[in-house]
Amino acid sequence: MTGLRQALRGLGVLGVVWAALYVLLVTGGGHQEQWASVTVLKTVVGLSFLGVGLFVWDRRPDNRMGAILTAVGFTWFLMGLEFADTPGLHTAGLVIGHVSLPVAFMLAAFPTGHLVTRPERLVVAAAWVWATAGALVTALLEPAPAGQPENLLAVADVAGARTAYQLAGSAVAVLLVVALALRWAGSSPPERRELAPVVGTGTVAALLYALWMALYGTDSRAAAGQVLQILSLVAMTGLALAFLLGLYRARVLAGRAVRRLVADLATPVDAHGLRDRLARALGDPTLELLFARPDGGWVDVAGRATEPWEGPARGWSPIARDGRTIAGIAHDPALSRDRELVAAVGATAALAIENARLEAELRARVTEVSASRSRLLAAADQERRRLERNLHDGAQQRLVSLALRLRMATGCVEADSEAARFLEGAMAELQQALDELRELARGIHPAVLTDRGLPAALTGLAGRAPLPVDVDAPLDERLPAPVEAAAYFVVAEALTNVARYSAASGATVRVARENGHAVVEVRDDGVGGADPGRGTGLSGLADRVAALDGRLLVESPPGAGTLVRAEIPCAS
Amino acid sequence: MDGVTVLIVDDHAGFRDTARLLLEHGGWRVVGEAGDGPQALVAVRATRPDVVLLDVNLPGEDGFWVARHLAADPDPPAVVLTSSRDDAGYGQLATEAGARGFIAKADLSVPALAEMVAG
Structure with a gap:
């Protein structure tokens, strides 16, 4: 057993003895009557605070609430002193009999044991002033009434001193209710859940106490006062249990929250x-x-x-x-x-x-991965543009110059001569080389696409196709370069396939913007039955389109033509 | 049409040499050469040629830009655009830019140019 637990057990035993002394004082004193039920309840309240305080102290040693609640329990029984017939004890009871009240006000420090807000600190300070200085001044100004043990401190007889003291106690209790309400208003939902039991019962207890003090106070003879006091005491017992509930509610809640979460998940x-x-x-x-x-x-x-x-x-x-x-x-x-x-x-x-x-x-x-694929595509396209430009600026320029010079040379030699025939042969070869180079450059990257946009480039494609191709590309503005390139290559590959495999009499190319997508369609009236998986070059294009988060569809029922359709996201 | 004055605008020195040879061989007089758009405008205003043979693909501003600027002059020369890219639909763009027309570099000859300038 730890030292703390031993000490707490000792305090518990002391508390029980202390409670017994209280009962002896109240029942043994002959000058003041108190309903037996009130005595029992007061004993229960004191022991409740003691018990709860010691329990919390044991389980949560780092939380000051345990010590505070224990202190409430101990000071609670001091109110028994007033019942003593001995003038010394009776007078002491008049002065310190109510110090459990400011201690109980520490409920405002729940749940941390520290007073946080300014109104709460002011109310607890006011309660201390009332229970100590207030009680002392009242004792000084009010001699014992007939039949009561002597008040050793009385130096004057001021009418209404006790009434004023009781009203002040009532007012302090009301202020506590206000401070608790302010605390509640400024709390988050989880904080409120934690505060609810203590603030709820505390408010009820404080209001009942205020009412009792204002109407009857310590006049124990009035039956209505006793009833009010009983209600107040029941609320106090509830308050002690509320502390327990407030501090240990977490465990109860944990089970419920976990069950709910399991169902949720x-x-x-x-x-x-x-x-x-x-x-x-x-x-x-x-x-x-x-x-x-x-x-x-x-x-x-x-x-x-x-x-x-x-x-x-x-x-x-x-x-x-x-x-x-x-x-x-x-x-x-x-x-x-x-x-x-x-x-x-x-x-x-x-x-x-x-x-x-x-x-x-x-x-x-x-x-x-998707971003890096787009970056790779963009880098590849840039490289293609660079290659095409290099071909155009280099080899193509030189070959064109060469062709022009050969033509001039042809003009300088006699027609039908051997030299003229040689030159003509060289020019034909050169023209062939130029055509092939142009075709190669266009396959790498069509300059017309960069210069003039998709409709012009598609018109060019259609013009070079070996069958009639209608182009319908009513675009108001340029598409993003990667989308234009993808659309162009889709049409180029599809038209190549049409020419090679479809035996079609014609084809149509359609480009449009639909629902935030650039839609490209190439349709022919050929034999159909194309297999997109076969080495048609379409699978590479599907990758290019997919890199732009788009998709490529091929519909090619046998005997009913082929439709190649690309949909590429393209914000307008 | 002998003695027609012409300015050659192209960023490739090799092609400028060939064009000069070709045009002078055909009886035209080459009055200057320029390698880019701004140089071309300065040279045209300095030499007042009858014809400007203007490459489309110039570094920076392209041939169409030069053609539009020249067309805005009070007494503009006849501009003919040319390029080794002959499949880009430049013909329509050339006339839209105020030029007389477009000739592919491979088809360049004095008779072809003369026909376009006269037409």
């Missing part, structure tokens, strides 16, 4: 959904869920990098799985006192959190 949820369910389980709408990244950083449910922080205004509870911190909950500071609740909910959610974390990681990786 039966269906898979994403990171946002998981946050919402945790917020509901813990009753904290401000709750934030953060995921630990393998590199030590943190991300929120949207995948944004962030940093957890803890302070007076924000609580932080890490969640571990297999000894590794996988996530954390930033929450209302009131939940920091409900470690059991947060830990139980965290453990319950750990598996779902792990899943959500993996999902978030996967999503981030997919996004990254």
Whole structure:
């Protein structure tokens, strides 16, 4: 048994002896009557505070509420002194008999044991002044009435001194109710949940006490006063139990929250959904869920990098799985006192959190892969443009110059001569080389696409096709360069296939913007039956289109022509 | 049409040499050369040629830009655009820019140019 627990047991025994002394004083004194039921209730109230105080002190040694509640219990029985027939004890009772009241006002310090708000500190200070200085002054100004033991302190006889003292006590109790109301108004939902039992019963007890003091006070003979006092005492007993409930409600709640969360997590949820369910389980709408990244950083449910922080205004509870911190909950500071609740909910959610974390990681990786694919495509397109420009600026220019010079040379030699025939042969070869070079450059990147846009480039394609091709591309403005390039190459490849395999008599090309997409269609009236998986070059184009988050469809029923359709996202 | 004065605008020195040879061989007089758009405008205003043979693909501002500027002059020369890219639909763009027309570099000859300038 720990030293603390031994000491607390000792205090408990002392408390019981102390309560017994109280009962002896009240029943032994002959000058003042008190209903037996009132005596029993007062004993119960004192012992309740003592018991609850010692229990809390034992279980939560770091929380001052245990000591405060124990002190309420001990000081409570001082009110028995007034019943003593001995003038010394009786006078002491008049002065210190009510100090349990300011101690009880420490309920305003619930749940931390520290008074936080200014109104609360003022009310407790006022209660102390009333119970000590107020009681002393009243004792000085009010000699004992007939039949009572002598008041050793009385130096004057001021009518109404006691009434004033009682009204002041009543007023202090009302002020406490006001301070509690202010505290309630400024509390978050989790804080209110914690405060509710204590503030509720405390308010009822304080109001009943104020009413009793204002109407009857210490006049124990009035039956109505006794009844009011009994009600007030019942509320006080409830208050002691409310402290217990307030401090241990977390355990009760934890079971309920965990059951609810288990039911909630039966269906898979994403990171946002998981946050919402945790917020509901813990009753904290401000709750934030953060995921630990393998590199030590943190991300929120949207995948944004962030940093957890803890302070007076924000609580932080890490969640571990297999000894590794996988996530954390930033929450209302009131939940920091409900470690059991947060830990139980965290453990319950750990598996779902792990899943959500993996999902978030996967999503981030997919996004990254998709972005890098787009970057690769853009880099490849840029390289193609550079190659085409180099061909145009280099070889093509020189060959064209050469062709012109050969033509001039032809003009200088005699027609039908051997030299003329040689030159003509060379020019034909050169023209062939130029045509092939032009075709190669166009396949790498069509300059007309960059210079004049998609409709002009498609018209050019259609013009070079070996069959009639209608182009319908009513675009008001240029599409993004990667979209134009993808659309161009889709049409180029599709028209090549039409010419090679379809035996079509004609084809149509259509380009349009539909629902935020650039839609490209190439349709022919040929034999159909094209297999997109066959080496038609379409699969490479499907990759190009997919790199832009688009898709390529091929419809080619046998005997009913072929439709190649690309849909590429394209914000207008 | 002997003695027609012409300015050659092209960023490739090799092609300028060939064009000069070709045009002078055909009896025209080359009064200047320029390698880019702004140089071309200065040279035209300095030499007042009858014809400007203007490459489309110039560094910076392209041939169409030069053609539009020249067309705005009070007494503009006849501008003929040319390029080794002959499949880009430049003909229509050339007339829209105020030029007489477009000739592919491979088809360049004095008779072809003369016909376009006269037409």
